[in-house]
Amino acid sequence: MYFSDETQKKSRRLTEKWQDEVQETLKSNPDRKDRFSTVSDLDIKRLYTPEDLKDVDFARNIGAPGEFPYLRGNQVTGYRGRHWTFRMFSGMGSARDTNARWHMLLREGQTGLSTAFDFPTLMGYDSDSPKALGEVGKCGVAIDTLEDFLELIDGIPLDQVTTSMTINPPATILWAMYCAAADIKGVPLAKIGGTIQNDMLKEFIAQKTFMCPPEPSIKLISDTVEFGAKYVPRWNTISISGYHIREAGATAIQELAFTLRDGIEYVEDVIRRKKMDVDDFAPRLSFFFNSHIDFFEEVCKLRAARRIWAKIMRDRFGAKNPRSLWMRFHTQTAGCSLTAQQPYNNIIRTTVEALAAVMGGTQSLHTNSLDEVFCLPSEHAVEVALRTQQILAEETGVVNTIDPLAGSYFVESLTNEIEEKTWEYIEKIDAMGGMIAAIEKGFPQMEIADAAYKFQRQIENKEKIMVGVNKYVTEAQHAVPLMEIDEKMGEEQIKRVQDVRRKRDNHAVKQSLTDIRTACKSGANVMPCCIEAVKNLATQQEICDVYREVYGEYRDPGLY
């Protein structure tokens, strides 16, 4: 028991007395509204007391940093040992443009890189594909071949900086480019570090950048896990993501539950398909969460995440290595919480969300820029976003002690509640036969669609407020200087890729593609052939087309 009988009794007495006074007060001073709830619609009580923690066992449920269940963090010295990585998601136009922005961010104190690709690259199409019309370079960097990639990482010391790449169906290919680039720069694979997002289950659930059906998609993911475990030990080959699930309209609990259940599915597949021991690869699994506007809900969600994953790894998978039990995650502040109205307000939102991520113990963080409701961030806007992290780290003192919110009656109670409800979802999906089965039935997709619609209705009837949108609305427009991507950039990129196709050894490319096809058909690991192919300047669409050919293309069920 967390509190002694004595304390509990005293608390009960005081709480009862307080309740009486509350009833009195409400008679003449009613609450502002009938119901107080989080942005995810969880009910929050007026007061939390020791009674809310009466079943909590301090050692088993809360414990110390660096100790199972890792509620208070994976590292024994927390942020006193090291700040979280300031890792700003960034990419725009051509590789050259992005490289310039990357150097600027590193100069301004960013400590890790994170790559945003344009839609054609994300979907496995070259810049000159008809499907790429109007999309080249617009929401991220356009990468067609290794030549583009080498420009992208120009001047970046690959053995000193870690790079995250938000890429899913073509993840094997972009990672192959990174490995090939390292090779060309003389950096051994054992020394490069980074992450590929490479999480297809959340694509089927939420983000919808898909290519091949679920089964083969997971096979490709397991290939990367295997290759990484053997040859690129500092690389996180999956970033099991909840961010996009949340952006699609999920509640905090759905975000957490579906993400963790995706993780379970991946672990099961690697063990089954690659016959690997869980401790051989689990230390390199990583996660990616959203940090939304309801401060305490997010802090509690992230803490609960660590505790649940540790239990899953130890109890469900029998992991022995403590590092297998660590949940390491990157966080991004919530894009969907930002408003187009009064955009400077977004700075405040991002700040609160960043603070929640830090209080939740994130390993690395991206903060959105105020203008991202309109377009890619301008230099000035991204600078403010980066400074937000630096101010939190250097000025506010919140990093002086580890997991400062622990022990709060509210925080521990809410953490427990979120954990409980998350387990319910996990068990439900288990009963359906796993995540792939659940996706086939449309379960997570419909849960999310219902939650999104419910939230929208709550905004419409002002049950939930968004400042500037349904309250404190002004007619005045606050113009924000916006960045533009030139259409000319697209035309140049098209010329580039066509040039590469002409100049390269097309015979070698054809052979590489054949080798990949053979690997796919035989079930062998595709990574070695991918690396070979990208070195020969195969385009990323050419390799994706092989995947499409062998594995088929996923058909969107169009659920609403």
Next chain:
Amino acid sequence: MSARKIRVMVAKPGLDGHDRGARILARCFRDAGFEVIYTGCHQTPEQVAAAAIQEDVDLVGLSCLSGAHRILFPRVVELLKEKNASDITVIGGGIIPEQDFQMLYDAGIKAIFTPGASLDSIVDWIRASIQTRDEHH
């Protein structure tokens, strides 16, 4: 004469798959009594135009968050014109900076609804616009 049911199409042209808004709109339009053809994401402008004509919709709502609206939205309008279907109203939404609005209006997009626009305002706009069009017929 009985009131016509309003038929609208919600489509996402281009490669962007962020369909939260589009799906919410589909539900909202259904709740407003419209018949909604929901075609999902990853549509080419050609597919959108062909579907709009086959379904005889009053209005097509295009959603795009990837920045490709500048090329893709006008293309849909153009294709409808080529097929003699300019009477189909085209509106747009998504991540669209204000500096692009005029260019889209010039290209024939009749209204743009950015994040934060209330669902009711969109429904009202659609009803009013169709009523005006019918009165001119």
Next chain:
Amino acid sequence: MTETTAKICAGDIRSASRLIRDLEDRIPEARPRLKQLFQYTGKSFIIGITGAPGAGKSTLTDALITEFRKQNKTVGVLAVDPTSPFSGGAILGDRVRMLKHAEDEGVFIRSLATRGALGGLSQAAGDAIHVMEAMGKNVILVETVGIGQQELDIIHHAHSVIVVLVPGMGDEIQTMKAGIMEIADVFAINKADRPGAKQLQTELTGLLAASPLTPGAWKPPIVSIGNLYEPAAFAEQTAELARKISDHHAHLLASGQLSHRMERQALIEISDALKSCILDPLLRELTDSGELKRIAQKVKNREADPYTEAEALARRFLKSGEK
């Protein structure tokens, strides 16, 4: 021939879709246009595809379109989805699964809402089929939701009815006992790679064997279709489904049953049209004048009975002749 009729007979999609719309919305000019088209109908092969939501009907419809296009047949598709009883609106999302045919000039896909029709197909759906027939479509696929004894309108319109079942949904037995058994000409077990497929097949076969069959009657075959993502097998299985459907069509022609079905359909259409031209205006007039309400009050208070009232009204209106 009017311009509209000419356009539709020439296959113009816009005019056809607009007429379907006018018929759905009951625009007065629509019925005369349909009358003009009627003589050009009656030459298409109409296939109904029904089954519970989630059975994968649209995916199979999409595959059948591919098969028929391979045979150079032109195809019309009516994809029917339910209207919300609360708002009167509907989300019509079936065409998402037929995207690859969107630009094929030989395929016309039209989504329709049930608009409250209890049997699953609105009056307008039947009209829409006629419009597509007049366009010269060789095959018309009508996809509807059919889960209970209610949604069986499809049998009045289709020559061949395909019932799609899926293993593991738990309601197959209900479905099978609820009348679907009698209407199916071909059974498709979809997603047959799921657990329970073998069991479903066995149960279905058993039920079919137990039902009485007259000699020379058609024995509904069962076609199993597996994982959509095993393209070679899927293509083969859907081709088999198309073959069985064509076999049924051939049987209908050879046995004279097609003629019989079309006569039955004509009877139903006349009866519906009679109801529409007698009952609708009658009820409308009675409602508008308030008389219906007054009569209802009398009946409620047991001052009159509904049967006598109806007989009196009928005599009055039929005598007056005009309506």
